[in-house]
Amino acid sequence: MGVTEHISKAFEADLDATRTRVLQMGGLVEAQILAAIQAYASGDAVLIEQVIANDERVNGYEVAIDGACGQLLVRRQPAATDLRLVMAISKIVTDLERIGDEAEKIARMAKGIHEGGAHHAQRFPAIRHMAQIAVKMLRQALDAFARLDVASAAEVLKEDSAIDDEFRSVLRQLITYMMEDPRTISASLETVWVAKAVERIGDHAKNIAEQVIYIVKGTDVRHTSFADIERELSKE
Amino acid sequence: MATVSVASSVESRPQPSAPLVPKVKASGLSFYYGAFRALKELDLVVHENCVTALIGPSGCGKSTFLRCFNRMHDLYPGNRYEGEIRLYPDDINLLAPGVDPIEVRMRLSMVFQKPNPFPKSIFENVAYGLRVRGERSGRTLEGKVEAALRDAALWSEVKDRLHQLAFNLSGGQQQRLCIARALATDPELMLFDEPTSSLDPIATASIEELIADLKKKVTILIVTHNMQQAARVSDFTAYMYLGQLIEFGRTDELFIKPKNKQTEDYITGRFG
Numbered sequence A: 001m002g003v004t005e006h007i008s009k010a011f012e013a014d015l016d017a018t019r020t021r022v023l024q025m026g027g028l029v030e031a032q033i034l035a036a037i038q039a040y041a042s043g044d045a046v047l048i049e050q051v052i053a054n055d056e057r058v059n060g061y062e063v064a065i066d067g068a069c070g071q072l073l074v075r076r077q078p079a080a081t082d083l084r085l086v087m088a089i090s091k092i093v094t095d096l097e098r099i100g101d102e103a104e105k106i107a108r109m110a111k112g113i114h115e116g117g118a119h120h121a122q123r124f125p126a127i128r129h130m131a132q133i134a135v136k137m138l139r140q141a142l143d144a145f146a147r148l149d150v151a152s153a154a155e156v157l158k159e160d161s162a163i164d165d166e167f168r169s170v171l172r173q174l175i176t177y178m179m180e181d182p183r184t185i186s187a188s189l190e191t192v193w194v195a196k197a198v199e200r201i202g203d204h205a206k207n208i209a210e211q212v213i214y215i216v217k218g219t220d221v222r223h224t225s226f227a228d229i230e231r232e233l234s235k236e
Numbered sequence B: 001m002a003t004v005s006v007a008s009s010v011e012s013r014p015q016p017s018a019p020l021v022p023k024v025k026a027s028g029l030s031f032y033y034g035a036f037r038a039l040k041e042l043d044l045v046v047h048e049n050c051v052t053a054l055i056g057p058s059g060c061g062k063s064t065f066l067r068c069f070n071r072m073h074d075l076y077p078g079n080r081y082e083g084e085i086r087l088y089p090d091d092i093n094l095l096a097p098g099v100d101p102i103e104v105r106m107r108l109s110m111v112f113q114k115p116n117p118f119p120k121s122i123f124e125n126v127a128y129g130l131r132v133r134g135e136r137s138g139r140t141l142e143g144k145v146e147a148a149l150r151d152a153a154l155w156s157e158v159k160d161r162l163h164q165l166a167f168n169l170s171g172g173q174q175q176r177l178c179i180a181r182a183l184a185t186d187p188e189l190m191l192f193d194e195p196t197s198s199l200d201p202i203a204t205a206s207i208e209e210l211i212a213d214l215k216k217k218v219t220i221l222i223v224t225h226n227m228q229q230a231a232r233v234s235d236f237t238a239y240m241y242l243g244q245l246i247e248f249g250r251t252d253e254l255f256i257k258p259k260n261k262q263t264e265d266y267i268t269g270r271f272g
Ligand SMILES: Nc1ncnc2c1ncn2[C@@H]1O[C@H](COP(=O)(O)OP(=O)(O)OP(=O)(O)O)[C@@H](O)[C@H]1O
Pocket: B033, B036, B038, B056, B057, B058, B059, B060, B061, B062, B063, B064, B065
């Protein structure tokens, strides 16, 4: 992908503005995850409400960016890289919006758990660790999008199996708890849902990385094994 | 006017597995206007019953290329061809000195950017090529004129005024009349040079619809400045720049993921 600019300055500006908004939305969504995990750990009621309220802003971004994509299609009839970019953005915002939903879900579960007065601090470290991986994946996927960096996008795809492993390990740990002490079942199940939400965030980050590969390479790598993707990307 | 439908649905495009039969094949084609070399060793295959779009910036040689097929350049002294354009299934070189340009023109036909009806009636415009070829029977002429007008989707609009002057038709109708005139002689290959650039969206859509229909019978090579039109009507697209063929490929692939940076810059409207 070259650095050559469009002859139409307005088109160039519109594309840039849309790209920037995706990154802003990404920043907001990332903050939402961090706040949701924080709220889950601390039970901070103000923070919980803030995450829930902020989801409206995430939704607003999705609608606005999708609208901008529609405008670009109608007014500019983009082709090649531009077409792939617009199509990818329209998919990326859906994933970002879903990540936002997962963050909101975590905040609502945190509300339930803490209002119920349950204590299960021992589960936090594992969830936190998973969340760190998910946030790292999201950040890297957005960074790959900003720089159109395929190598970086490919790393995100690899990370996804790490988060899946982590999820299975949390699950095993929780099953052990539940078997040893059935009184923890209800709280443990809540934790499973939180872990699942975090795992979904990883999946969405992976989808975003796949779209970056599509923009740059024009290859659809969804539903493809990592080994095949690496082989595909090494081709020129 | 009847409702306009989508010119060519994705499903109707040839599948990668469908066998492609070459209709014409240009190889090593160069063309000189005197000392100026307007085409540079062009290689291009046009597949039978497919629409091939020729795109590229103004002055890159698209019209020059089309005019090679029907030997229109022969009309001017100092013009010179190199290489060949072979027409199949006969496998004859259209540019060979022994080939009669008049014979060649009978098997191909060209439609230009501006509709150019002759100052005659609608009927006589379409009958013209047939008369030139020696057709005398009024019955045959009537039958063939009607068939061509039907194929050009103009019949219902003109059947009651066949003997009026062609100039009374609207621009879009005149262009379809020119297509009917081109069709009347049963060409194997139709060459369109920006056929819709002077038409409104409805007239354009009906010409595009017509092209999609015609390709069942004939092979089509169309020059267009409208990228969306190329994307809509063609199965294959060729991108030309400065007299050279830069990229040739399936239209869907070329518009989503062109292989060449120059093609990419052109179709996305960037500085080269
Ligand atoms: N009769 C002529 N004598 C000399 N040069 C010519 C002649 N006709 C065209 N040319 C030159 O040949 C080149 C190709 O012209 P051509 O008309 O084929 O371009 P084109 O791709 O059809 O452009 P457009 O999109 O503007 O119709 C141009 O540089 C043009 O100036």
